[in-house]
Amino acid sequence: MADQAQIPGGLDVTRPNVARMYDYYLGGKNHFPADRAAAERVIEISQGHVREAVRENRAFLGRAVRFLVRERGIRVFLDLGAGLPTQGNVHEIAFDEAPDARVRYVDNDPVVAAHGRALLAGDPRVEFLEADLRRPEEVLGAFAFDGPVGVLMVSCLHFVPDEEDPAGIVARYAAALPAGSHFVISHVCSDALTDIMAQTGGVYGNANAPFEARPRAAIERFFGGLELVEPGLVQLHEWRPEPDSLPLRADIMAVLGGVARRP
Template sequence: MPETGPDIQDIDTSRPHPARVYDWFLGGKDNYPVDEELGRRIAAIDAGSAPRTARANRAFMRRATRTLATRHGIRQFLDIGTGIPTEPNLHQIAQSAAPDARVVYVDNDPIVLAHAGALLVGTPEGVTEYVQADARDPRTILERAARVLDLGRPVALSLVALLHFVADEDGARDLVRTLVDALAPGSALVLSTMTADFEPENVGKGIAAYAAGGVTLVARSHAEVGTFFAGLGLLEPGIVPVTDWRPDEPPAGGGPVSLYGGVALKP
C-alpha cells in the first residue's frame, strides 16, 4: 500500500518538523540541524523534560497496545501520526502478543514514507501496511485503511502525541469523532496529548519555541482532553499522565510529564 517514495526535495529541511524533533528527543538519527536546534531550545527550558516526555509517551503506546491485544482481543490497529520508526514499533508490540494482528500506519511526512519499509516487516501471520495521508483528512484515511482492516470488526485507533498539533478551530474533535464513528463496537481509542496542567510556565515556553519554528502546538486541560472520549468507556485508571497509565515499572523520576493519556472502548 505505500505510495511512491518521496524525492529528497519533498523533504523540507529549512523548517523543523514535529516528527523529526521527536526523533531527536528519542536519540534518533533521522533529523536535520534545524530540528536539533529547536529540540535543544525546548530541552533547555527544563533540562531533560522533553526527551523524558517522549520516552514516556512511547512507553504508554506500548502498554496500551499490549493491553488491547492481550486483554481485549483486538487484532486490528490503526495508528495515525506514526512518526519516524523507533523500535519497538506498534506492530511489533501487537504482533508479539497476537501474531495475526493487522496494523495500518498513517502519516503525511515524506521522511516517514522514506522509512516506511522499516514499518512493514511484521509476522508472516499478520499484516502491516503504511498509508500516506494527512490526519486532517479522516475520510481518506478510513477509505485507504479499509483496504487492509475490516472496519466491521474492532479496531484500536491510536492517536498518540498527535492532537496537540491540531487546534480546536482546525477541527480536532470532529476529526476524532469521524474516525471513532466509523469503527465497530468493541473498538478502542488510544490517545495522548499535551497539557499545561502541571507546568504551565515551561509548557508555555515550549509552545512559544515551536511557534517560532512555525509549528502549532496546543495544550489542553484534563476536562478538555476528556471531551475526546465522549460516549466511550474509559479503561482504568482513566485520563492520567501517561506515566501513570498502568505502569509496568517504577517511575523514572525527574518531574512531571506534561502529557495526558487514556484508553477507551466503544460500546
C-alpha cells in the same frame, strides 16, 4: 544522523519538523540541524524532562497495545500520526502478542512515509498510508475494517489546533468504526506548567506544525461518547504500569493518557 544525501527531492530541511524533533528526543538518527536546534531549545525549556516524557509516551503506547491484544482481543491497529520508525513499533509489539495482527500506519510527512515503507516492505500484515489524520474519511476509505480496531492517537492531537476541532476529528473516527473499537490517546497537559508550555509552543511555532498543550478538561473532551478503561485519563506512568517501572525523575508528568472503548 541524516545528511544531505538522504534528503528527498524538494524537502525543506531548514524548517524544524515535529516528527524529526521527536526522533531526536528519543536518540534517533533521522534529523537535520534545524530539527536538532529546535529540539535542544525545548530540552532547555523543559530542563531535560521532555526526553523522559517521550520515553514514557513510548512505554504507554506499548502497554496499551499489549492490553488491547491480550484483554480486548484487538487484532487490527490504526496508528495515526505514526511518526518516524523507532524501537518498539506498534507492529513489533502487536506481532509479539498475536502474529495474526494487522497494523495500518498513517502519517502526512513524506520522510516518515518513505522510512515507513522501507521498513515495512514485504510484510502483508502491515500497510503505510501517506495521509492526514485530520481527514478521517480519506484515511478510513483507504483501508477495509471487518471488526473492532485499535486506534492510536498518541502525541498527535496537540499538533492539531482548536480551529480544526480535534475532538470532532476523534468523534468522526469513532462514528465510522465498529462497536468495540478502542482509542488510545496521549496529549500534553498545560495545567501545571503554563509558562513552560507557552515557551514550548513558541518554539514549535517555527516548525511544520503548531503545538498546543491543553488543560485536562479539554483533553477529557476527546473521549466524549467513549467508555474510558480503568484507570481512566491519568499521567502516562500511572496507566497500568509494569511492576518493575522506574520512578520519574521529574516532579510531574505533563502528558496524560487514556484508553477508551467505542460502545
